[in-house]
Amino acid sequence: MTLRTRGGKRGHDPDIHPELDTWVGDVELANPVMTASGTSGHGAELDAYFPLRDLGAVVVKSLSADPWPGNPSPRLHEAGHSMLNSVGLQGPGVAAWLADDLPGLQRARARVVVSIWGRTVEEYEKAAIALSEAPADVVAIEVNLSCPNLDGGKHLFAQSPQDTSAAIAAVVAAVDRPVWAKLTAHVTSISEIAESAAAAGASALTVTNTMLGLAIDPETRRPLLGAGGGGLSGPAIHPIAVRAVHDVHSALPEMPVVGVGGVMNGTDAVELLLAGASAVQVGTATFADPRAPMRVLDEVLEWCRRHGVTSVREILGGMDG
Numbered sequence: 001m002t003l004r005t006r007g008g009k010r011g012h013d014p015d016i017h018p019e020l021d022t023w024v025g026d027v028e029l030a031n032p033v034m035t036a037s038g039t040s041g042h043g044a045e046l047d048a049y050f051p052l053r054d055l056g057a058v059v060v061k062s063l064s065a066d067p068w069p070g071n072p073s074p075r076l077h078e079a080g081h082s083m084l085n086s087v088g089l090q091g092p093g094v095a096a097w098l099a100d101d102l103p104g105l106q107r108a109r110a111r112v113v114v115s116i117w118g119r120t121v122e123e124y125e126k127a128a129i130a131l132s133e134a135p136a137d138v139v140a141i142e143v144n145l146s147c148p149n150l151d152g153g154k155h156l157f158a159q160s161p162q163d164t165s166a167a168i169a170a171v172v173a174a175v176d177r178p179v180w181a182k183l184t185a186h187v188t189s190i191s192e193i194a195e196s197a198a199a200a201g202a203s204a205l206t207v208t209n210t211m212l213g214l215a216i217d218p219e220t221r222r223p224l225l226g227a228g229g230g231g232l233s234g235p236a237i238h239p240i241a242v243r244a245v246h247d248v249h250s251a252l253p254e255m256p257v258v259g260v261g262g263v264m265n266g267t268d269a270v271e272l273l274l275a276g277a278s279a280v281q282v283g284t285a286t287f288a289d290p291r292a293p294m295r296v297l298d299e300v301l302e303w304c305r306r307h308g309v310t311s312v313r314e315i316l317g318g319m320d321g
Contacts (some may be wrong), residue, residue: 018304019311020297022056023277025203025256026178027139031054032312033269033297036260036283037062037115037142037182042091043101044108046286048294050294053109056279060101062115062144065126067093072226077215082158082234083284084213084264086225089117089147094130112137115182116171117144124167128174137177143171143202144186146209148231159187161196172201180258182206185244191251204256206281208244211237234284238262242275249276249317264292266299276317 020031034057035053040046042061052058070090077084092100094116105112114131118124124143131141145164172179181197183190185208194205210231215224223229241261249257250265259272269280285292300312309315 011075016308016310017303018301019313020304022278022313022316023256024140024178024180024258027057029279029302030054031056031297032273032277032279033293033300034258034281035059035286035293036281037144038085038087038147039114039286040290041284042097044110045102046230046284046290046293047104047108047110049290050109052105053111055110055297057111057113057139058105059113059115059142059281060097061091061103062089062117062147063091063094063097063127063130064089064093064117065123066131066317067091071268074224074226075230077224077230078234079213079215079234080235080236082186082232083287084215084225084230084232085210085269086192086227088149088227089144096129097133098134101136102134103190106135109208110137110164111273113140113141113142113180114138115142117147118167121166121170125170125174128171129228132175140180140204141171141175142180142206143168144182144183144198144209146186148184148186148210148229159184159193161193164193165196165200168197168200168202178203180204180206183244183248184209184211185240186211190244191247194248194252194255198252198255203209203253204258204278205248205260206260207248207277208237208241208261211240235262235264238264238271242271245272245277246275246319250317263296266296266301266303269300270303270315273312273315274317274319278316281290 071088116127213232259277
């Protein structure tokens with residue numbers, strides 16, 4: 001796909017004002033940058049650093065229907081320039097989130113995507129039903145099928161086409177808004193699982209979750225995370241995310257994909273867009289810089305200007321070769 005430019009050539013043009021709006025299925029976003037679930041809390045925490053209304057959407061930390069305490073500490077460990085985490089899906093439950101956290105996001109005028117999790121189809125369905133009357137500020141439900149931080153480092157429920165289909169179908173039947181399936185590349189064939197999620201009614205796919213990891217303290221000969229294993233995120237998994245997005249987009253070119261994994265700057269975001277993502281999520285970068293999502297957005301805008309791109313939609317899936 002050739003990038004459209006003014007004057008027929010690439011280069012910085014200060015007169016270009018790129019359009020950043022994009023669509024993830026039926027959800028229109030003002031721009032392609034969101035937060036990633038699990039990295040910026042359940043509410044409007046990041047609004048203290050930049051206006052949340054300026055992002056494409058805020059994806060809140062995964063919620064179950066009922067409160068969940070999460071894993072024992074320590075929960076985080078540096079892994080080079082990346083991070084291992086085993087927070088264990090701690091959360092207040094959907095009812096408490098609706099009462100206590102959503103109002104702050106509404107005041108911030110954020111577009112909200114709610115991530116939910118469960119260990120059985122029934123638990124996913126229960127969480128979805130609890131969200132069925134959520135206000136219109138909640139533009140989509142992201143179904144976390146792939147967190148590796150439960151029960152000592154095991155993946156969540158759905159790691160097969162059959163389980164994925166059952167969980168997505170239950171959520172789709174329970175809510176009246178778009179459902180996104182969050183998948184992991186830590187499987188034999190992510191494309192096969194993506195196809196089952198699409199067939200079950202998912203309107204978009206979020207790719208990828210953290211990857212299974214483990215760190216051991218040689219002095220104590222014990223894992224450095226309280227729950228044992230955890231999920232690796234950050235720059236180390238970015239090439240994996242790019243490949244996974246590319247493979248899913250190639251297998252399902254009409255299916256919207258949200259790319260996530262090691263987005264530290266605008267170039268990382270553009271790479272995922274070129275691989276086939278319609279939007280991206282910024283996660284681990286916010287631990288070092290809470291303003292990272294807005295910085296990434298600014299850098300995507302500047303990249304478009306440098307390359308004469310008049311609309312971000314021109315580059316979606318636009319990798320040459």
